[in-house]
Amino acid sequence: MPTANNRDLLDEPARKQALSTLNAGATTPWVIAPDQQQRDQLQRKFRFRDFNQAFGFITRVALAAEAMDHHPDWCNSYRSVQVRLCTHSAGGITALDFALAERIEALAR
Numbered sequence: 001m002p003t004a005n006n007r008d009l010l011d012e013p014a015r016k017q018a019l020s021t022l023n024a025g026a027t028t029p030w031v032i033a034p035d036q037q038q039r040d041q042l043q044r045k046f047r048f049r050d051f052n053q054a055f056g057f058i059t060r061v062a063l064a065a066e067a068m069d070h071h072p073d074w075c076n077s078y079r080s081v082q083v084r085l086c087t088h089s090a091g092g093i094t095a096l097d098f099a100l101a102e103r104i105e106a107l108a109r
Helices: 012-024 051-068 095-108
Strands: 031-034 040-047 073-077 080-085
Touching: 012 095, 040 095, 051 073, 051 080, 051 095, 080 095
Parallel strands: none
Antiparallel strands: 031 040, 040 080, 073 080
16 A cells, blocks of 8 residues: 555556555444545544543544544534545545544544
């Protein structure tokens, strides 16, 4: 896989390999789906015991995202958090999105 700071779009074989690797350790699989502008995004929904646990997760992810200078799109509703990753400047999914997804997975455990 390309380096984590690479903001170049990944081709289909690289995306499939990275998604397979990411999902090997995930309790719920990540998927690739288009957003409203038809840009592919890496997406996953996380469920927690309650709002406090969900908000704590959001805070930990925010700190990791800031350190990586790469920020997710997300939505929180009570105990669930929907995360969407896309490198907007590249117009799709890059190695940076997978690197952040791996970090998010670790934070969710």
